[in-house]
Amino acid sequence: MSPKLKVLRRVSGPPPIKGFRPYGEATNHRIADPVNLLYEEYEALRLSDYERLNHHQASVVMGVSRPTFTRIYARALQKIASAFVEGRQISIEGGKIFFDSDWFRCADCSCYFNNPEKDKPVEQCPLCGSQQVSGFEMEKTSGTRPSEVSYDECVCTVCGFEIPHQPGKPCNQEICPQCNGAMRRKKVLEFSHQKKS
Amino acid sequence: MKAAITSTGNTLDSLLDQHFGRCQYFVVYDTDSKSIEFLPNPFKTMEEGAGYSVVQLLVSKGVNKVISGEFGLKVKPILDSHKIQMIIIKDPNKRINGILELLNHY
Ligand SMILES: [Zn+2]
Numbered sequence: 001m002s003p004k005l006k007v008l009r010r011v012s013g014p015p016p017i018k019g020f021r022p023y024g025e026a027t028n029h030r031i032a033d034p035v036n037l038l039y040e041e042y043e044a045l046r047l048s049d050y051e052r053l054n055h056h057q058a059s060v061v062m063g064v065s066r067p068t069f070t071r072i073y074a075r076a077l078q079k080i081a082s083a084f085v086e087g088r089q090i091s092i093e094g095g096k097i098f099f100d101s102d103w104f105r106c107a108d109c110s111c112y113f114n115n116p117e118k119d120k121p122v123e124q125c126p127l128c129g130s131q132q133v134s135g136f137e138m139e140k141t142s143g144t145r146p147s148e149v150s151y152d153e154c155v156c157t158v159c160g161f162e163i164p165h166q167p168g169k170p171c172n173q174e175i176c177p178q179c180n181g182a183m184r185r186k187k188v189l190e191f192s193h194q195k196k197s
Numbered sequence: 198m199k200a201a202i203t204s205t206g207n208t209l210d211s212l213l214d215q216h217f218g219r220c221q222y223f224v225v226y227d228t229d230s231k232s233i234e235f236l237p238n239p240f241k242t243m244e245e246g247a248g249y250s251v252v253q254l255l256v257s258k259g260v261n262k263v264i265s266g267e268f269g270l271k272v273k274p275i276l277d278s279h280k281i282q283m284i285i286i287k288d289p290n291k292r293i294n295g296i297l298e299l300l301n302h303y
């Protein structure tokens with residue numbers, strides 16, 4: 001088989017836990033054989049049933065086509081169902097995903113850095129401590145190479161209308177100028193060569 | 198806080214190594230205790246998966262920041278999934294002692 005191009009799906013952040021363990025009788029012998037929920041399956045479930053987006057909106061957020069989203073989502077449900085019915089653990093790990101973290105630049109020491117703790121705002125440079133930091137867009141197609149070109153856009157989850165992303169301003173605070181729908185960050189998909197799917 | 202800096206050599210005046218996965222040494226710096234450890238990169242000649250192995254090694258050392266000249270497309274999601282912060286210095290003339298000085302604001 002020739003190497004296939006595999007799309008990396010966008011996931012807003014890793015889940016807060018590594019998995020679930022069943023309790024009650026007749027569960028212990030199953031503990032060694034967990035059901036593996038992939039990050040993208042966790043994310044599909046989170047967007048659809050926790051954030052309550054419809055499949056179209058959720059597919060936009062994850063940067064995949066709607067049929068692909070539906071497939072990922074169906075797999076998530078099927079895995080959770082078998083864990084429940086068969087009394088198996090669920091481990092949440094792996095998957096062809098990238099976590100989305102914003103990049104910043106320090107005007108004092110001229111370093112670039114990302115913010116893996118998305119919940120905490122960036123207040124200072126992690127290298128020199130300067131507060132002269134501003135948002136910066138990394139070129140998505142060549143790893144973490146700084147680029148003046150912005151690929152990011154905010155996209156309306158209702159009508160698909162796109163506006164350029166303003167660094168430092170979360171897209172989900174933007175309102176669609178067309179239909180007043182909720183906006184989300186849209187990312188150009190990343191590709192990577194994977195040996196096997 | 199522990200930072201790993203990619204280094205071309207095992208002395209404080211070595212230059213920052215521009216490659217993350219295939220650097221010569223990692224300098225693991227503990228900003229609390231100010232301890233410095235030079236770690237030869239055992240994966241620098243590995244043909245594939247060097248980035249993955251390097252991240253596992255750094256995770257086992259408790260590193261939560263990595264400083265290098267560039268991070269590849271494959272290693273970035275691995276670092277992100279461990280919530281390790283990436284810092285990029287686009288200056289091939291930067292030396293390890295200069296970077297440690299910057300970090301000492303902590
Ligand atoms: Zn700085």
Ligand SMILES: [Zn+2]
Pocket residue numbers: 156157158159160161176177178179180181
């Ligand atoms: Zn709209």
